[in-house]
Amino acid sequence: MSGRERAPDEYEYVVVGSGAGGGTLAARLALAGRKVLLLEAGSDALDEEFCKDEHGRLPFDYQVPCFHAFSTENPRMRWDFFVRHYGDDQQQQRDPKYYREHGGVPVDGVL
Numbered sequence: 001m002s003g004r005e006r007a008p009d010e011y012e013y014v015v016v017g018s019g020a021g022g023g024t025l026a027a028r029l030a031l032a033g034r035k036v037l038l039l040e041a042g043s044d045a046l047d048e049e050f051c052k053d054e055h056g057r058l059p060f061d062y063q064v065p066c067f068h069a070f071s072t073e074n075p076r077m078r079w080d081f082f083v084r085h086y087g088d089d090q091q092q093q094r095d096p097k098y099y100r101e102h103g104g105v106p107v108d109g110v111l
Contacts, residue, residue, distance in 0.1 A: 011037040073111070082109025 015026040018040040026038040082099060086092040093100075097111040 011035045013037070014039065078111070080111070082107040082111055084108070085110050 012035045013029050014037045015022045016039050018026065018038055026036050029036045080102060082102065084092060085095060092098060095110045099107050099109065099111060101107060
């Protein structure tokens with residue numbers, strides 16, 4: 001390990017996601033002297049060339065803050081992570097974001 005890395009059991013807090021809430025929380029905990037591990041699975045969409053169109057622009061639904069909720073549905077921005085929201089199969093399948101399969105792979109989940 002290098003000088004700044006810690007073993008997983010040496011952290012007091014684990015913050016998942018460095019968005020507006022997670023980044024702020026992790027920074028404030030660290031400034032207060034706490035041992036914080038900040039996990040981020042994504043990267044800055046502004047730096048991701050695959051997200052941009054042929055003119056180097058991000059999708060419109062990502063550029064406009066009030067549309068950010070729609071960016072998770074955009075094929076160039078979404079992670080295609082499927083979950084079970086409901087214990088009942090019929091209720092799960094009534095969800096408009098339910099997929100039995102995606103890309104030829106069984107997912108049986110809600111996007």
